[in-house]
Amino acid sequence: MNTAESSTADFVLQAKNLNKAFGAVIAANEVDVAVPRGAVWSLIGSNGAGKTTFVNMVTGYLRPDSGTILFNDKDITGLAPRNITRLGISRSFQIPQLCAELTALENMLVSLSSANEQASFFRPAHSTQSVANATEMLERFRIVDYRDRTMAELPAGVRKLLDIAMAITGEPQVLLLDEPTSGVAAEEKYPLMDLVMEALDGSNVTVMFVEHDMDIVARYSQRVLAFYDGQIIANDTPDNVMQDDSVRRYVTGGAVATPGGV
C-alpha cells in the first residue's frame, strides 16, 4: 500500500484497516486503500474474496467490525446508505435493483426526485421538466425505447443500464458498480461499458467496479485491486496485477511464473 506517504487531500475515498467477519468467515481483513479523485479502478477476486463486502461497507449496507472509511476526509463509517448517497457515493447492484411494477421512465423519475434535497408532497412526479430530464437520462444510456416498459419486459442489458443510470442521477462523486456486466450477453459487455464510460465522461466521477472479466478490467480500469480471502493482495496497474503471481494463483487462475522460466 502506498497511502501513508500521500496527501489525504488527493483522495476522495479512503478505507483504513477495515475488518469484517461473518462468524468464522473473514470477509475483510485489514483492508487499506486510498482512491484518488477521478480514478477508474476495478475490483477483482474470486467469489467470496471480499469485493462486494468492501462495496457494502463503503456504501453503508454493512458496518465494519473495525476500521474507518473516509469520504473527502469525513468519517462515514457506519452511516446509513441514504446518508452516504446524499454525501455523494452511489452504487449499482450485481442484480439490478429496480422497482418492478414501475416503468423504466418512472424508475428514473424516482431517482431524480430522490436526488432532490426533499421529494415534494405536491410537485407532480410526472411534470414536464421531470419527464424531460428522465427521458434525457434514458437517451444518454440509449434505452429510451424501453421507457414505458416495466422490469419484467426489459432485457438483462437494459436492466443493468437502467440500474446504473439511476445510480448516477444524483451526480455522485464516487460511483461503485457491482459487476456491471454480469448476466449480460458476451457481445453486449463492451457496448455496455462504453456507454457507461461515455455517460461519465468529463464528470470527474471516481469509479470503482467489481468485475470478473479480465478483458473488461484491462480495457477500462487505470488500476486494479485484487482481493483474496478478505485481503487486498495486489493494488497496481492492470498489466502488473495480471502478472502478479498471487493474482495468477488465487484470482485469474493462470500459470504462475517460476524462477528460471520452467
Place this chain on the structure above:
Amino acid sequence: MTNSRLFVPLSCVLIFSVLVGIGFIIPQWAMFLATMALAKGLVALGIVILMRAGLVSFGQGLYFCIGAYVSGLMANWTGITDIVLLSILGVLVSVILAAICARLLSGYRGIFFAMLTLSLSMILYGALSKMSIIGGTDGLNVSAPTFLGYAPEGRALGFSLYFYTCLVSVIAGGLIRVYFNSERGLTTLAIRDNELRVEYLGSSVKSAISSGYIMAAAVGGLGGVIAGLAIGHVDPEYAYWTTSGEFVFVAILSGFFSIGAVFASSIVLEVVRSFSNLYFPNTWQLVLGVFLLIVILLLPNGLGSLFSKRRRKGGSE
C-alpha cells in the same frame, strides 16, 4: 398521467356537484347510508395510502374511534358542537397520536406492522371499555352538530351532514390524489417494490412510511368525527378489530389505484350489508365474504383497476 393542473380541482368540483345533486333526490335513509359510507371511505382511504407503500393497517379503527370520541367528548364537556371545529380537533388529536405511534411502526413491515396497528387499536378499545367515566362499553351520546352557527333539525340536519361529508371527502380525496401524483407519491410506490433501492437513492423509507401513516390517521380521525356525529352515539366498538377489518375490506375491494373507487367500494359495502342484513339476516357475512372472493378472483387489483391505466403493469395513472 394527467398533466393539467386543473384536472384534480375540476374533477373535485364535478364530483361534489353530482354528490350534492344526488342528495336532493335520495330518501333520508339513503342519505344517512351515503354519509356513513363516505365517512368510512375516508378511513379506508388511509389504508389505501399505506397499501401503496406495501403495508396494511389492521388498526385504523384506532383513529376512527379517536375522531368519534373527540367529537362526543368535546360536545358533552365543552359544549362545542360546530362540526368544522370538531373535525379540526379530531384530526389534530389523531395526527398527534399517529406521530408518536409512527416512530414505533415505521420500523416494521408486513404482518408485524399489521398486527402492531391492530394491537394499538385494541389497547384503546380495552381502555375505553373500562373507563366508566366516559360510558365504558355503553359509550356516550353525541349532540347534533351545528354548521358555523347553523343548527338544522330533521331532514335538514341529515342533508347538512351529508353536504359537509361530501365536501370534506372531496377535498381530502383531491389532496390525496395530488399526493399520489407527487414525487413523494411515486417514491411510495417505489418503496412497495424495492425498499433497498429507494434507500440507496437517498430517500428515507421510514420517513415516507411515517408521513403516510400520519396522513392515514388524519383521514381516519375525520371519518370518525363524521360517523360519531351522524350516528349520535360513540362506543369502544369503533376501535374493535372487526371495525378495522371492515376498512381493510373496503381497501381490498377498491385496490390502490383510484380514490373514487375507495368511496365507491365503501358505498357498495354499506349497500350490500344493508340489503343482506334485510334479506339474509343470519348469513349476511357469508354474502359479503362471497362478494369479496369474487372481486379478488376477477379483479385482483380491486375495483379501481377498472378505471386506472396502471393496473397490473406499469403506466401512468
